[in-house]
Amino acid sequence: MRHRMAEHAIGVQLLRNMAYYIASQQEKTGIAPTREAQMAKLFGAELQQRIAATAVQIFGMEGQAARPGAKALRYQYLLLRSVANTIEGGTSEIQRTVIATRGLGLPRE
Numbered sequence: 001m002r003h004r005m006a007e008h009a010i011g012v013q014l015l016r017n018m019a020y021y022i023a024s025q026q027e028k029t030g031i032a033p034t035r036e037a038q039m040a041k042l043f044g045a046e047l048q049q050r051i052a053a054t055a056v057q058i059f060g061m062e063g064q065a066a067r068p069g070a071k072a073l074r075y076q077y078l079l080l081r082s083v084a085n086t087i088e089g090g091t092s093e094i095q096r097t098v099i100a101t102r103g104l105g106l107p108r109e
């Protein structure tokens with residue numbers, strides 16, 4: 001669990017740095033770096049799922065509770081909501097395909 005928490009902390013820091021990079025590039029050039037923005041969207045959405053799953057696991061049964069007032073309620077909500085994050089705004093599969101083809105110039109399947 002300690003290792004997983006460390007990985008999540010690294011992921012959050014990495015995502016923050018990606019966001020700063022995207023914002024600074026946009027400010028400098030006036031154009032959003034779309035490849036990096038897509039990478040951040042994909043990475044952030046999947047990171048949120050991993051963090052939410054860890055939080056729910058830490059809280060055990062309480063982590064799955066949906067009743068109002070439950071301590072871990074927000075983690076249960078976060079886990080359910082994080083599924084939508086990998087669909088809305090383009091699914092993770094589509095993001096990966098676009099990054100690979102338009103971003104890295106790899107051929108389509």
Ligand SMILES: Cc1cc2nc3c(=O)[nH]c(=O)nc-3n(C[C@H](O)[C@H](O)[C@H](O)COP(=O)(O)OP(=O)(O)OC[C@H]3O[C@@H](n4cnc5c(N)ncnc54)[C@H](O)[C@@H]3O)c2cc1C
Nearest residue numbers: 081083084085086087088089090091092093094095097109
């Ligand atoms: C909570 C939520 C909020 C939303 N909010 C908005 C909104 O505000 N405005 C708006 O316009 N839309 C919104 N959407 C719609 C969202 O953008 C689409 O659901 C999303 O782009 C996926 O499209 P789809 O549902 O048609 O899935 P599909 O394109 O039918 O995909 C279904 C599955 O097939 C996979 N798939 C499809 N094509 C490929 C491929 N070429 N290669 C590999 N895998 C593939 C997908 O990854 C997915 O797993 C929202 C969706 C959700 C879940």
